[in-house]
Amino acid sequence: MNKIFVTKSSMPSYEEYCEEIKSIWETTHLTNMGPIHNRLKDALKEYLKVKNIELFVNGHLALYCALKALKLKGEIITTPFTFASTTNAIVQAGCKPIFCDVKSDYTIDENKIESLITDETVAILGVHVYGNICNVEKIEETAKKHNLKVIYDSAHAFGVEYKGKGIGDYGDVSMFSFHATKVFHTIEGGCLTFNDESLAKEIAKQRNFGIDGEDLDCFGTNAKMNEFQSAMGICNLRHIDNELALRKIVFERYCENLKSVKGLKLLTCVNGLKQNYAYFPVLVEKEFGKDREDIIEELSKNKVFARKYFYPLVSENKEFGCDLADKTPIAKDYSRRVLCLPMYASLKLEEVDKICEIIKTI
Numbered sequence: 557m558n559k560i561f562v563t564k565s566s567m568p569s570y571e572e573y574c575e576e577i578k579s580i581w582e583t584t585h586l587t588n589m590g591p592i593h594n595r596l597k598d599a600l601k602e603y604l605k606v607k608n609i610e611l612f613v614n615g616h617l618a619l620y621c622a623l624k625a626l627k628l629k630g631e632i633i634t635t636p637f638t639f640a641s642t643t644n645a646i647v648q649a650g651c652k653p654i655f656c657d658v659k660s661d662y663t664i665d666e667n668k669i670e671s672l673i674t675d676e677t678v679a680i681l682g683v684h685v686y687g688n689i690c691n692v693e694k695i696e697e698t699a700k701k702h703n704l705k706v707i708y709d710s711a712h713a714f715g716v717e718y719k720g721k722g723i724g725d726y727g728d729v730s731m732f733s734f735h736a737t738k739v740f741h742t743i744e745g746g747c748l749t750f751n752d753e754s755l756a757k758e759i760a761k762q763r764n765f766g767i768d769g770e771d772l773d774c775f776g777t778n779a780k781m782n783e784f785q786s787a788m789g790i791c792n793l794r795h796i797d798n799e800l801a802l803r804k805i806v807f808e809r810y811c812e813n814l815k816s817v818k819g820l821k822l823l824t825c826v827n828g829l830k831q832n833y834a835y836f837p838v839l840v841e842k843e844f845g846k847d848r849e850d851i852i853e854e855l856s857k858n859k860v861f862a863r864k865y866f867y868p869l870v871s872e873n874k875e876f877g878c879d880l881a882d883k884t885p886i887a888k889d890y891s892r893r894v895l896c897l898p899m900y901a902s903l904k905l906e907e908v909d910k911i912c913e914i915i916k917t918i
Contacts, residue, residue, distance in 0.1 A: 560907055562863040563737045564900040566799055568791035576787040587782040596742075596786045599793055603715070604732070605722030606749040610759050611786070615711050615733030615746030616641040617763075617779035622729045622748050623649035623679075624776075625758035626705055630678035635664040636871035636880070637887040638683040642709045643870040646681065655871045657884040661824060662686060662837070662894075665886075666694040670702075679705040684713040684723065686896075687834040688825045692718065692726040707731070714740045715800060717830035724749030734789065739803070739834050740796055742789035745781050802901035803833035809905050810836050810897065813912035819844025820915075836899040837865070839890065846918050848895050854918050860911055865896040 567573075576592070585591060593611060601609045612618035623632075623645060632646050636655045646653045654672050659665040662685040669680060680699055682690035690708065699706045708726065710716075711733035716723040724730040734745035748759055761768050766776030792799075814820055821839035825831055840848045848864065855862055869891050871880035881888040897911060 559859045559861070560898050560903070560911070561861050562865075562896055562898050564902060565736045565741060566792065566795070566901050568788075568795065572791050572794075573788065576791055577784060580783050580787070585783060587780055589780065590783045590786070592783045592786040592790060593781055596781075596789045596793070599790070600747060603793065603796070604724050604749060605717065606724045606730075608750050608753055608756055609724075610748050610756065610763065611781040612746045612748070612763060612779045613781050613785070614744045614779070615731055615735060616645060617777060618733075618746040618748050619645040619707075619709060619731040620649055621759055621762035621777065621779055622707060622731060622750075623651065624762045624774075625755055626679070626707070626729065627758075628678045628705065631674060631676040632679045632681050632707075633669055633672050633677060634681040635683050635887065636869040636884050637662055637685065637866055637890060638709060638870060639711070639866060640870050640873070641711075642681065642683055643873070647875075651678070652676075653871075655880055655884050655887075658887045658890065661688050661826065662890065663688060663690045664695075666691040666698070669695070669698055673698075673702050673704075677702065677704060679707055681707045681709065682727075683709040684711075684716070686823055686837050687712050687716060687832045688823065689713060689716060689718055689723055689829060691826075692723075696726070705729075711735075711738070711746075712834050713832065714738060714834075715796065715830075715832045718826075719828045722749075725751070728752065729755070734785075739799065739832050740789070740792055742781065742785040742792070745785050745789065799901050800832055803899070804831075805905070806899060806901070806903050806908055807831075807833040807836060809908045810899075810912065813909060814838065814915070817844070817916060833899070835865070836897045837894050838897065840893045840895060844918075848893055850918055851895060851915060854914055855911070858910075858914050860898065860914065862898065863896045864891075865894065867891045867894075 706727035708730040710730045729750045734742040763779045766774040
């Protein structure tokens with residue numbers, strides 16, 4: 557077998573991308589909300605079914621700018637079962653992460669949030685994981701009861717819909733990542749979606765050094781998406797429906813092969829969800845007879861490279877000064893047992909079958 561990595565970026569044809577960037581040489585407009593940027597912004601607003609959207613150079617800075625635009629100062633209840641960017645943005649924005657445990661679908665346990673709320677709590681930051689979503693209704697109910705803001709890290713949830721609504725339409729602000737490894741990408745990139753139109757001005761200031769017209773209104777950063785990124789997004793958006801359809805085929809082939817394997821728990825999504833088939837995680841249980849490292853080792857011998865995603869927990873960052881992972885035992889346990897198998901649109905079904913056979917022989 558050729559090497560099979562956990563993810564592989566989808567790309568338009570060379571000719572299509574070149575055609576899309578040709579106009580840049582005519583306009584010489586490289587960044588600062590150029591015409592291609594604005595076309596992508598409009599197209600994504602429609603595709604994601606959201607009221608307002610702003611584009612960014614990457615998802616991390618988008619999330620950071622969201623927290624700053626909301627003027628949050630205090631504690632933010634979030635999950636440790638996420639990528640480092642989520643917690644980094646909270647800390648960099650001057651807030652304190654308070655870690656809440658997760659439940660069996662890997663998302664924040666909405667029933668444990670309220671017990672963590674204090675006089676210092678200002679927001680709840682949920683993370684949609686592996687294309688599955690948080691309990692948005694319960695989180696909204698809790699937030700309204702305690703007058704808290706709700707932010708979602710939707711890096712894994714591009715194109716996901718819940719009960720007919722774009723997932724970015726829930727909460728006060730949602731962040732989407734357009735990193736090269738995601739379902740939809742702009743090489744690097746991201747966006748914020750939000751319902752309150754008045755937030756647009758604050759978000760724009762945070763993205764552009766704090767500049768408001770000719771005035772320096774606050775301390776901001778530089779997080780603008782450039783035209784070359786935007787052009788890649790325009791091209792990839794043309795093919796997104798086919799991308800998701802191919803991912804669905806791969807996802808379902810995995811399910812067909814592994815559903816009867818004892819000791820491997822497959823992803824279960826909430827009812828009413830339109831999935832994006834972003835990842836294929838398996839939870840290795842005692843009944844399997846071997847642990848995650850055994851699977852990784854055997855796959856590696858066959859040039860297949862899976863990923864321990866997420867490990868370690870972000871709460872295990874040494875900068876916190878102590879190990880907080882024991883306070884979220886379910887998240888800690890999952891971080892030691894979850895393995896994401898290779899998952900991308902161009903993965904061949906015979907390669908999926910081979911990966912599954914290797915796992916079965918273990």
